[in-house]
Amino acid sequence: MGKTLAEKIFDTHLRDEPFPGTKILNLDRVLCHEITTPVAIADLVWRNKDRVFDRDKLKVVIDHVTPSKDTKTATQAKILRDWARRHEIPDFFDVGRNGVCHAIFPEKGYIRPGYTVIMGDSHTCTHGAFGAFAAGVGTTDLEVGILKGVCAFREPETIRVNLTGTLSQGVYAKDVILHVIAQLGVNGATDRVIEFRGPIVDQMNMDARMTLCNMAVEAGGTSGVCMPDMTTVEYLWEFIQKEFASKEDAFNTYRQWVSDPDADYAGTLDIDVSKLEPQVTYDYKPDCVKTVKEMTGTPVDQVYIGTCTNGRIDDLRQAAAVLKGRKVADSVRGIVSPATPKIFSDALAEGIIQIFMDAGFCVTNPTCGACLGMSNGVLAEGEVAAATSNRNFNGRMGKGGMVHLVSPATAAATAVTGVITDARAL
């Protein structure tokens, strides 16, 4: 019997199996941000174990509320900053150099095929786009990861999602993943890895693959994964060229992680995306999904473009293509948060930021901000947003507020009309 990508990674990283079915894995990356790490740091200090297992494997960023908005968030940032300095962690990203964790860490080349990655953040599953096993964990798992470089997991089962057909013009990775979540349900992949396969994934660039994997957790998945291929190698090449004689060499090395053809899956979902239309969520669960057509005309107060799901350069390009030469409706506040300084800078160079500004968007610095209602665009009671984020829970962007999850193109079109709108109908 062959093995899945996740099983291969588990086999090569196994440190211990204290009980049948419980795998203690060695970690290649422990990622940290200022919301979930400070309590772990405080506990390590309290236990007189203020140490790190390997400073080069820790990557640290302040991203959720940045620059700090008040004394409490400034204190969280300071705890993380002081800790990073104390342990001389080389890869720490502070104000001005910081961005959304699941955008900046891949952009720096830190995530490689075959890696094990944890972070105290549920959307860590994003990094599986590189053929890694990447799981969100709580603060205690993070604490043990920081101290010992290990984390415990149950034996991973994998659900294979085969995406075939041809994506229509104006339909994007976000529409695909919303449709997949609607099929699986919010706990359809609990304790499982979701493997995205098929020609649609093969044709996607890394930004789109990260959008797919980012939302695996919204179906309960431990990690989303894509198979490493030449697209992965091209993305990583500037960081790995010293390790390999050629791109073909890197490709051949990374292909060892690809799931075997006779691997065993817990389930398979075949989706022909040819007839898929732009998707949007209704209600307060990410598996409540309709077509944009069905929801057309629903008024919104705010449009938010950014986040670890859809704040990358490709996403901004798609939104800007819709916004070019158009204005935000008077009834709407448009907010865009490029996910990293590099994305911001590239968007400036490409004229994308100018398009957003000419349309009447507020352009913020890179941060998680409004996505979880912490800063930079919190909703008031009863307000409605269309957002390119990943979670539409009641009150997520502000107490009593409602969120409709959409693609960047749908978000842009909605900003222009003030009601949920299919960009292709503009």
Add this chain to the structure above:
Amino acid sequence: MQKTFGGSAIFLDRSDINTDEIIPAKYLTEVTKEALQPYILEDLKLEGFDPKGEVLKKASVVITRENFGCGSSREHAPWVFEVNDVHTIIAESYARIFRQNMFNCGMLAIELPKESIEQLMKLQHSCDVRIEVDLNGQQIKALTDAEEKQFAFDISPFDKALVQAGGWVEFADARY
């Protein structure tokens, strides 16, 4: 050190209760567990449920349905239960990260089959429901003035070891 389990129960009769409902993100700027205490389940909208009510105040056990604790990885969700002396949750199923966070903190996330949860839910209008937990025997008892129901539960040996050790830091530190 192992925590104490069982006690007076509160029923949250809904599936997919998420971590934003358990502890809203705006409180994640707190850097101590104790500071979270007043905000437990603040955003949970459920008929008959009052986050500031007496039933929650005296509860030590939560009984709920499927996919409890879905959403964010925030361990603030188990912590807000911990600092309110709720160390036992009984549900049909959990989101993975929340479940692991519970055991990592040395608390109990007990899974029971749908039929057992249905039987427990039938007790929710009794005035006082008490739960007794026998971790070694893997049994729980639900007691009201009028009746007593008993259920066996499964727990993985690893999760049991975490609860007995008092949490994952203690377990890992002794072993790795």
